[in-house]
Amino acid sequence: MASPNRIPEIRKDTVNNRWVIFSPARSRRPSDFKSKSNLINPTSQPECPFCIGHEHECAPEIFRVPASGPDWRIRVIQNLYPALSRDLESSGELAGRPGGGSVALSGFGFHDVVIESPVHAVHLPDLDPVKIGDVFMAYKKRIEQLQCHDSIQYVQIFKNHGASAGASMSHSHSQMIALPVVPPTVSTRLDSMKEYFGQTGKCSLCEIRFDALLIDESIHFISISPFAATFPFEIWIIPRYHSSHFHELDGVKAIDLGRLLKLTLRKMNVQLNSPPFNFMIQSPPLQVSPTQLPYTHWFLQIVPQLSVVGGFEMGTGCYINPVFPEDAAKLLREVSIS
Amino acid sequence: MASPNRIPEIRKDTVNNRWVIFSPARSRRPSDFKSKSNLINPTSQPECPFCIGHEHECAPEIFRVPASGPDWRIRVIQNLYPALSRDLESSGELAGRPGGGSVALSGFGFHDVVIESPVHAVHLPDLDPVKIGDVFMAYKKRIEQLQCHDSIQYVQIFKNHGASAGASMSHSHSQMIALPVVPPTVSTRLDSMKEYFGQTGKCSLCEIRFDALLIDESIHFISISPFAATFPFEIWIIPRYHSSHFHELDGVKAIDLGRLLKLTLRKMNVQLNSPPFNFMIQSPPLQVSPTQLPYTHWFLQIVPQLSVVGGFEMGTGCYINPVFPEDAAKLLREVSIS
Ligand SMILES: Nc1ncnc2c1ncn2[C@@H]1O[C@H](COP(=O)(O)OP(=O)(O)O[C@H]2O[C@H](CO)[C@@H](O)[C@H](O)[C@H]2O)[C@@H](O)[C@H]1O
Ligand SMILES: Nc1ncnc2c1ncn2[C@@H]1O[C@H](COP(=O)(O)OP(=O)(O)O[C@H]2O[C@H](CO)[C@@H](O)[C@H](O)[C@H]2O)[C@@H](O)[C@H]1O
Numbered sequence: 001m002a003s004p005n006r007i008p009e010i011r012k013d014t015v016n017n018r019w020v021i022f023s024p025a026r027s028r029r030p031s032d033f034k035s036k037s038n039l040i041n042p043t044s045q046p047e048c049p050f051c052i053g054h055e056h057e058c059a060p061e062i063f064r065v066p067a068s069g070p071d072w073r074i075r076v077i078q079n080l081y082p083a084l085s086r087d088l089e090s091s092g093e094l095a096g097r098p099g100g101g102s103v104a105l106s107g108f109g110f111h112d113v114v115i116e117s118p119v120h121a122v123h124l125p126d127l128d129p130v131k132i133g134d135v136f137m138a139y140k141k142r143i144e145q146l147q148c149h150d151s152i153q154y155v156q157i158f159k160n161h162g163a164s165a166g167a168s169m170s171h172s173h174s175q176m177i178a179l180p181v182v183p184p185t186v187s188t189r190l191d192s193m194k195e196y197f198g199q200t201g202k203c204s205l206c207e208i209r210f211d212a213l214l215i216d217e218s219i220h221f222i223s224i225s226p227f228a229a230t231f232p233f234e235i236w237i238i239p240r241y242h243s244s245h246f247h248e249l250d251g252v253k254a255i256d257l258g259r260l261l262k263l264t265l266r267k268m269n270v271q272l273n274s275p276p277f278n279f280m281i282q283s284p285p286l287q288v289s290p291t292q293l294p295y296t297h298w299f300l301q302i303v304p305q306l307s308v309v310g311g312f313e314m315g316t317g318c319y320i321n322p323v324f325p326e327d328a329a330k331l332l333r334e335v336s337i338s
Numbered sequence: 339m340a341s342p343n344r345i346p347e348i349r350k351d352t353v354n355n356r357w358v359i360f361s362p363a364r365s366r367r368p369s370d371f372k373s374k375s376n377l378i379n380p381t382s383q384p385e386c387p388f389c390i391g392h393e394h395e396c397a398p399e400i401f402r403v404p405a406s407g408p409d410w411r412i413r414v415i416q417n418l419y420p421a422l423s424r425d426l427e428s429s430g431e432l433a434g435r436p437g438g439g440s441v442a443l444s445g446f447g448f449h450d451v452v453i454e455s456p457v458h459a460v461h462l463p464d465l466d467p468v469k470i471g472d473v474f475m476a477y478k479k480r481i482e483q484l485q486c487h488d489s490i491q492y493v494q495i496f497k498n499h500g501a502s503a504g505a506s507m508s509h510s511h512s513q514m515i516a517l518p519v520v521p522p523t524v525s526t527r528l529d530s531m532k533e534y535f536g537q538t539g540k541c542s543l544c545e546i547r548f549d550a551l552l553i554d555e556s557i558h559f560i561s562i563s564p565f566a567a568t569f570p571f572e573i574w575i576i577p578r579y580h581s582s583h584f585h586e587l588d589g590v591k592a593i594d595l596g597r598l599l600k601l602t603l604r605k606m607n608v609q610l611n612s613p614p615f616n617f618m619i620q621s622p623p624l625q626v627s628p629t630q631l632p633y634t635h636w637f638l639q640i641v642p643q644l645s646v647v648g649g650f651e652m653g654t655g656c657y658i659n660p661v662f663p664e665d666a667a668k669l670l671r672e673v674s675i676s
């Protein structure tokens with residue numbers, strides 16, 4: 001439909017004041033789900049390029065864990081249908097655009113896939129905490145590589161699980177997109193955490209603890225239903241210690257986080273009948289000034305897909321959530337996991 | 339799940355700096371679709387409360403068109419499962435909330451349904467332009483009633499068509515939600531149109547015309563693919579004349595808009611195989627100052643549902659659009675309608 005030879009672009013919507021990525025290559029990506037909305041997770045898939053033994057069907061590998069040998073546990077690879085192109089560094093603003101205040105940048109960036117397990121039927125909560133910790137440490141390592149590119153400003157780590165959470169591949173994986181701009185959600189968040197800090201001298205995420213919203217806690221993390229959750233049963237896992245960037249995580253804390261994430265996903269599966277879900281690591285832009293460090297604090301946002309977004313949410317950016325967070329927290333706190 | 343006796347609340351997410359509506363009543367609303375994702379539009383539905391003859395199964399009527407008699411063409415009714423309550427006027431900010439900068443308002447507002455046709459199988463593009471114009475004039479009349487409430491700041495008009503566009507009812511209808519706050523998308527838009535006006539002395543929507551993006555035009559309106567469309571095949575219908583608020587529309591222009599909307603939806607059905615879709619009327623807050631009038635300009639945003647949102651979009655507020663707007667515009671411009 002769109003010409004396959006067009007390079008991707010990032011454009012600023014000057015009316016809504018936000019950035020949009022245009023990527024012709026994305027329209028050609030395949031799906032291994034029969035229907036975009038059935039959560040069928042095949043236990044084996046002879047055709048799956050993410051399975052062990054099919055490495056040659058994938059886009060190039062960036063690294064694996066362990067670092068060498070055929071028996072990998074995790075692979076970080078290039079996305080075969082990337083939203084952004086890693087070959088456009090320093091091409092900058094595009095000329096010859098229509099007037100009316102429109103701005104377009106070339107679509108430089110990185111789009112990687114993290115294959116979380118060599119086996120098709122093994123999903124994140126099936127792994128032990130140490131192996132989930134390895135996935136977090138793989139994210140961290142990749143961020144450290146990406147931040148060597150001066151023009152990369154932000155890395156979004158996210159996971160789509162299940163067709164109605166957007167997944168086109170059922171094999172357990174997550175993705176990392178590195179952008180040359182700071183996206184709107186991130187800068188808005190930075191601004192509002194700054195405002196809170198200005199008023200109180202405190203980090204708003206260090207302050208967030210409130211008993212009725214607490215689900216679980218581990219040595220270094222808490223899981224909560226946020227007070228104004230956008231989505232029903234949305235969960236945040238937050239470091240108890242002040243930490244601005246996700247990639248400050250160390251091996252010990254990664255395992256602790258793995259344990260709490262595993263518990264949280266298992267509880268969600270029991271309470272909500274194994275829903276499709278997304279998770280996003282919400283961290284500030286890679287470069288923030290030292291004065292911003294006291295009020296930036298990363299967290300992991302988990303969103304089970306329980307409803308469809310309608311015109312109201314699209315029009316206003318304001319969501320309707322039918323479940324009070326304190327009720328969601330209570331239910332999730334009390335789920336018993338055998 | 340959430341206690342049915344709780345009153346709805348609007349809360350501010352002070353981390354993301356946005357408002358969220360909490361409405362326990364919403365969790366009880368019914369669906370007449372077998373599956374949330376199958377676009378089955380039954381031609382007749384003996385159980386449908388929106389069909390003529392079933393008025394007693396609906397929440398109270400606000401008005402009908404024509405104004406009296408059993409043979410209505412349009413009914414504006416209360417939503418039986420409203421997101422906000424019309425009985426909470428002037429209750430204001432709620433006390434006794436947890437600390438950490440959290441703010442909660444009582445959930446005052448109006449949530450109405452506009453039944454666009456008495457017959458189940460008749461959808462908007464099946465109506466003639468005059469009757470579509472009547473629907474727009476019904477919106478206008480209802481906005482004029484709602485703006486008598488001093489605490490109502492914004493009215494979002496939207497339509498969900500098809501299950502994967504969020505619809506739970508297949509009978510042709512749209513909705514109006516009146517809010518006591520200005521939602522984030524609306525204030526962001528106001529700010530950025532102001533900035534453009536400050537730099538150029540012009541309204542950015544009066545300036546938007548660009549031949550490669552044009553789809554169609556009528557006497558008073560143009561339809562375009564916006565330069566930085568968030569979604570594939572997103573279409574905006576914009577008044578050619580400068581008009582700040584939707585409810586400035588008059589009867590003649592409403593019919594002209596009806597003609598262009600009918601053409602646009604029919605083209606979309608042919609080109610994109612009758613997709614589920616949303617439309618939203620994007621207008622500024624009800625009260626804007628006279629200095630804001632030169633740069634606020636309403637439009638109708640149409641979004642066919644062709645893809646599922648994933649973790650990247652949720653995390654960043656930045657969307658990936660696989661189709662260049664100039665390609666979408668060309669295809670839609672060239673569709674021939676018999
Ligand atoms: N052989 C191979 N080698 C390497 N990579 C391969 C590959 N085969 C497939 N891939 C890639 O693997 C990825 C799998 O990703 P997901 O299943 O999480 O969702 P996807 O990115 O398709 O889209 C979802 O997530 C994005 C981002 O949130 C949304 O834009 C979109 O609408 C939603 O459906 C795809 O991006 C695909 O390009
Ligand atoms: N007898 C009756 N009398 C009066 N009203 C009746 C009624 N029976 C049903 N209704 C109402 O009719 C409305 C029909 O609306 P839609 O089909 O457009 O989507 P809905 O609002 O359910 O949710 C979609 O849109 C909202 C807003 O965008 C999203 O929050 C949500 O996730 C998405 O599924 C519902 O709001 C329902 O409450």
